[in-house]
Amino acid sequence: MIKKLLSTFLFFIAISIAAQQSYYNDVDLTKSGLALKQELATKIINTHGNQLDYTPDVWEACKATDVDPNNSSQVLLIYGYSSSGTTARTRGINDNSGSNGDWNREHVYPRSLGDPNLGSSGPGSDAHHLRPSDVQYNSQRGNKSFADGSGNSGDVSGGWYPGDEWKGDVARMMMYMYLRYGDRCLPNVVGVGSSAGTPDDMIDLFLEWNAEDPVSAIEDNRNNYHEDVSNQYAQGNRNPFIDNPNLATQIWGGPTAENRWATASVNDITKLNDVRVFPNPSYNRKITISATQSPISEIKVFSVLGKEVFTDKNPVFISNRYTIESLKSGIYLLKISSDTSFTTKKIVIN
Secondary structure: OHHHHHHHHHHHHHHHHHHHHHHHOOOOOOOOHHHHHHHHHHHHHHOOOOOOOOOOHHHHHHHHHOEEOOEEEEEEOOOOOEOOOOOEOEEEOOOEOOOOOOEEEEEOOOHHHOOOOOOOOHHHHOHHHEEEEEHHHHHHHOOOOEOOOOOOOEEEOOEEEOOOOOHHHHHHHHHHHHHHHHHHHOHHHHEOOOOOOOOOOOOHHHHHHHHHOOOOHHHHHHHHHHHOOOOOOOOOOOOHHHHOOHHHHHHHOOOOOOOOOOOOOOOOOOOOOOEEEEOOOEOOOOEEEEEOOOOOOEEEEEEOOOOEEEEEEOOOOEOOEEEEOOOOOEEEEEEEEOOOOEEEEEEEEO
């Protein structure tokens, strides 16, 4: 009984995670390349309803979004890695100013590298790329372009390495800025890398960092805060590459990044071991379920966004087989239940 309850709990946790992606319910996620880039750009532009003031709005937004999960009286400092000093990883939440020893607002995409200069409004006050940073360490970074390295952050030949902990954050912020502001925030201006393998100006460096460094809890917190317009300093839009790093792979190629939506399933604790699903992937919009022993009480299909798209209680199996037809192209979660157990499977319709 405990195993069944835990398995059911895990399944609905997975569906809850997927349902958070409802922000994209009017985006055609089956597209790829520059067509998908345009879909996502339109979405984040149209939902960016609250243009924050650089002062005081961005200060307050940072205090809300970058709180240390382990200590609510502190904020996390981008590029930080030590317990104290200029390279500290945290700082008191109210220790913000332009003075040494405090934290200020780091333009991860430097204002001076924008074309034209990003200024202190619009892209210059977009909180999706403004992060708390030690005042002196922020100055040390200056407007250096990002370059590859390893270990902790700091100067490297040809630019600035953000550190192993922060390189994924940086990559996803640079992708957002390019999506949101186009040629004003080109990736090949802010990073040292080649765009030869992509259909536009995205560079291999950011694609590599996006794949190598998974999304952190602080990134999710920032995204959730800014979508919720009931929050005083929320912008209303999200960074798609935090929600699903694999969107970058779909658009620009490069190394395969984590697909957070397609993997929003569970390893079942109580399984229907005699159930098979085929063909998977399917090329004719049909999926057949074979159950040779267990009586099936319910079949449900969920989109990766958590929307229930098909359900059948007490389905009728003919010769131990049941077929679902006319599914649209996409990735789904299939839940098959008996009275005592269930299994979930990821299915792909091409």
